[in-house]
Amino acid sequence: MKKPTQEFYTLLDNLYEYYNQKLFSNELPAVMFVITRKKNVFGYFISKRWQQTQELVSDEIAINPLMFGSYPMIEILKTLVHEMVHLWQYHFGEPSQRTYHNAQWGEKMQDIGLMPSATGEVGGKKTGQQMMEYVIPNGVFESVTKELFQLSETDIELNKIWFDRNILKGKLNPEIAQILLGIVPEVAAASNMELPNALEVTQGKKNKLTYICPSCKIRVWGKPELNINCNDCTEQMQAM
Known part of the structure; x- marks a missing residue:
């Protein structure tokens, strides 16, 4: 019998552990994942949000499931790592309450291969309250993410990701089909992977x-x- 909750959160946990090892030398503590449907929010980090005993406390990373039907997998992974940098800064750096995404956060993002940008494009402001990012070509994030997509299904099962049906509306657009295969365009081209015939692929209308x-x-x-x-x-x- 399928266990959707277990599969959903196991995938997030496995991705967290993968990037923790590859980008943070396993420095980051375990985290509590939650989902949020807050409008215009891809994800967020909150320190010490959860507690089980007097000593056992956990930070929280939230991911918006609406992303899973609207954006390529690479955007979900960037969001996850973005929040992991906030977690890193809380435990090992000096987070700023005033600007939230401060210079130290931005420098760490660049160290691991993501360029902060208020516009999500080259030349955007690198600090501020609301911040996006883009992948630095040939950077560490790009390298380890390509490795991730080439792992066998027994390692991290990206093809078991669950989607919000309100986004899918019963059909798959090409980007979602690529997510189900656990690939991004440049990796697909390099490995000559093709979409399975069983998938019904339609362009669809964006919500x-x-x-x-x-x-x-x-x-x-x-x-x-x-x-x-x-x-x-x-x-x-x-x-x-």
């Missing part, structure tokens, strides 16, 4: 789009065909 300000490059997430402006720049935001 939400990313809108970007052409001036300051700030991004928001919203329904298709929104007519919204950037209050700071008075520019109309454009759908990506």
Whole structure:
């Protein structure tokens, strides 16, 4: 009998342990995973959120399951590592209450192969309250993530990921099909992997789009065909 809860959280735990070993030399303590459906939030970290005994306390990392149906697996992995850097900073660094994503956090992100960026693109501000990131070419994160996708199914079963049916609506778009195979485009090309015929692949219509300000490059997430402006720049935001 399938055990969805066990499979869902075991996968997150295995991914955490993998990146803890590869990027943090197994320094990070075990963590409690939860899911959040908070709008426009991919994930977050909270220190000492859980307690079992007087001495046994655990930090929390939350992941939004809506990502699993809307974004490639690489985005989920970036979000996980993003929050792991917050956890690292809480235990071994000096987190800032004022800016949240401070310079030390940004330097650690770069050390492990992720570039902080307020816009998610080259040239974006590297510190601030809300922060995205992009993969540094030929960096450590890119290297160990490619290794991850090439592991056998008995190591980390990426193909057992569960999706929110409200996102899938019974069909798979090409990106989700790639997630089920546990691959990203560049790895698929390198290994000549193909989608199985059993998967019904359709492009589908996106439930939400990313809108970007052409001036300051700030991004928001919203329904298709929104007519919204950037209050700071008075520019109309454009759908990506």
